[in-house]
Amino acid sequence: MLQPITLRTVKSYQQDKLSSSVNVIQIEDEISATFELLKVLHHYNNQNAWTLLIAPDHVPSKALLDSCSIDTTKLLVIRQKHLVNLEYVLNSALHNGNFAAVITWTDIVKDNQLANLSINLEQASAKLYCFTNNESSVELALAQ
Structure with missing residues (x-):
């Protein structure tokens, strides 16, 4: 059953208890993405x-994460090139109870996957964060 989702454009420090929303974090470049990612991971x-x-190739290195006191033993990184079924991975991670956040x-x-996200975020045990540097992606998703 498809359910509508709520999209919130946030900065990573704007954490809340709403699990029924996709938290879209607007970034300008790789440097701002790294800082925002570190804030979410630290939280x-x-x-x-x-x-x-679920990461592109330019994510922070293990050395950077270690230097920022991020416990990498609690971080599961799947590179985009190793991902076969994105929707299955998202659905499993959000609902199995072992994850606090999915980033x-x-x-x-893609925009259409975000807009047509068919997972029930009301019952999700994890929070979903989606980084974007494309303002039209956020506007398209919010308009749906």
Whole structure:
């Protein structure tokens, strides 16, 4: 059953308890993406759950994460080139209870996938964050 979703454009420090929304984080470049990503990872670092990062190639290195005190033993990184079924991975991670957050980019999750997201976020145990540097992606998703 398809359910409408709510999209929120946030900065990573604007955390809340709403699990029924896709948190879209607007970024300008790779540097701002790295800072915002580190903020989200740091927020979920102390929870007793995994963080899934569905990542493009330019994500921060393990050395950078270690230097920022991010516990990489709780971080599962799947590179875009290794991903076969994105919707299955998103659905599984959001609903299986082992993940606190799922983080991805609009380069990976296309506009139509984001707009037609067919997972029930009301019952999701994890928060979904989607980084974008394309303002039209956010506007298109919000208009749906």
